[in-house]
Structures are given as C-alpha cells and as structure tokens.
Amino acid sequence: xxxxxxxxxxxxxxxxxxxxxKAKVNIETKLNLIERFVKxxxxxxxxxxxxxxxxxxxxPQSLRQFNRWTDTSFICSFLNVEKIxxxxxxxxxxxxYAELRVRVQRALENIEKLKSKGGTLLEQSEATRRRAHxxxxxxxxILERELVDLRRERFALIQERDELKNQLYALQKRFRDxxxxxxxxxxxxxxxxxxxxx
Numbered sequence: 001x002x003x004x005x006x007x008x009x010x011x012x013x014x015x016x017x018x019x020x021x022k023a024k025v026n027i028e029t030k031l032n033l034i035e036r037f038v039k040x041x042x043x044x045x046x047x048x049x050x051x052x053x054x055x056x057x058x059x060p061q062s063l064r065q066f067n068r069w070t071d072t073s074f075i076c077s078f079l080n081v082e083k084i085x086x087x088x089x090x091x092x093x094x095x096x097y098a099e100l101r102v103r104v105q106r107a108l109e110n111i112e113k114l115k116s117k118g119g120t121l122l123e124q125s126e127a128t129r130r131r132a133h134x135x136x137x138x139x140x141x142i143l144e145r146e147l148v149d150l151r152r153e154r155f156a157l158i159q160e161r162d163e164l165k166n167q168l169y170a171l172q173k174r175f176r177d178x179x180x181x182x183x184x185x186x187x188x189x190x191x192x193x194x195x196x197x198x
Contacts, residue, residue, distance in 0.1 A: 030066065030089075067088060
C-alpha cells in the first residue's frame with residue numbers, strides 16, 4: 001500500500017534516495033583519492049610504471065576507467081592509507097552531478113599531465129616554489145625599505161615633538177617671568193603711592 005501511494009504521488013521511494021546518496025558518496029570517494037594522489041605527486045614521485053593501463057589498480061585516466069575503477073590499492077599504498085573500498089559507477093550516474101563531473105574531468109586531466117611529465121609534478125612544484133621564494137624575497141626587500149623609511153619618519157617626528165616641547169617650555173617660562181615682573185611692578189607702584197600719601 002505504501003509503495004502504491006508513493007508511486008501515485010509521484011515521489012521516489014526511500015530506497016531510491018538511499019541508492020542515490022550512496023552513489024554520490026562513491027563518486028566523491030573515488031574523486032578525493034585521485035585529487036589526493038595528484039597533490040601528493042607534487043611532493044614525491046609515484047613508482048615506475050604507475051600509469052600502465054594494463055594494471056587493474058592504476059589510477060583511472062578516462063571517464064570510462066573512472067566509472068569502472070574499483071581497485072584503489074595502488075593509490076592508497078602511495079598515500080600510505082588503508083585500502084578504501086569503492087564500487088563501479090553506472091552509466092549516466094555521474095551526469096546527474098555536474099559539479100562532481102567537472103572535478104572528475106579536471107582530476108583526470110591532471111593525471112594525464114602527470115603521465116606526460118613522466119609521472120611527477122615535482123620539478124614543476126620546485127620551479128613554482130623558486131618563483132614564490134623570489135617573489136617573497138622581493139616583497140621582503142620592499143617591506144624592509146618601507147620599514148627604514150618609517151623609522152626615519154618616526155625619528156623626524158620625535159625630533160619635531162621635542163622641539164615643540166622645548167618651545168612650549170620656553171613660552172611657559174617667559175609667560176611666568178612676565179607675570180611675575182608685572183606683579184612685582186604693580187606692587188612696587190602701589191607701595192610708592194601709599195608712602196607719598198603718608
């Protein structure tokens with residue numbers, strides 16, 4: 001009765017949703033392994049003969065191979081992790097997940113690049129690091145020069161502040177002296193007037 005009601009309402013049965021979820025996880029698991037493999041090849045070279053298509057555990061190099069690929073032993077060994085179980089992917093399943101399909105194609109393209117470069121991205125990675133190192137050195141040089149300029153500006157500002165302080169102290173002293181003289185003068189004048197009145 002429940003299945004009939006589900007069909008009548010046009011909704012997928014729960015089993016179908018579970019199957020779709022498992023299929024997506026399976027795709028993601030395969031994809032993550034290949035992406036990690038490519039990333040690791042920027043650090044170390046895989047064993048010789050890794051790209052031979054005759055080996056069932058070789059990384060897939062096409063969408064068809066990706067769908068059929070189930071032996072993850074080589075990649076898992078290279079990544080130093082326990083073997084991860086994956087299943088074949090049915091025809092058309094990957095097409096339902098456009099974003100994953102794009103990532104899969106990109107990963108397979110990277111596998112092809114690895115193959116054409118003799119199985120390693122190490123040289124490319126070292127060149128990239130050298131360029132990044134040079135950029136970092138140039139940036140460091142710029143920052144050091146800016147720091148020197150800032151220190152000079154700071155020193156000049158300190159000198160200017162000290163000069164202003166000295167000027168302020170001089171003005172304050174002059175003001176106090178003039179006030180004191182004025183008071184003394186006024187007092188002297190007042191005293192003189194009182195004396196004459198007496």
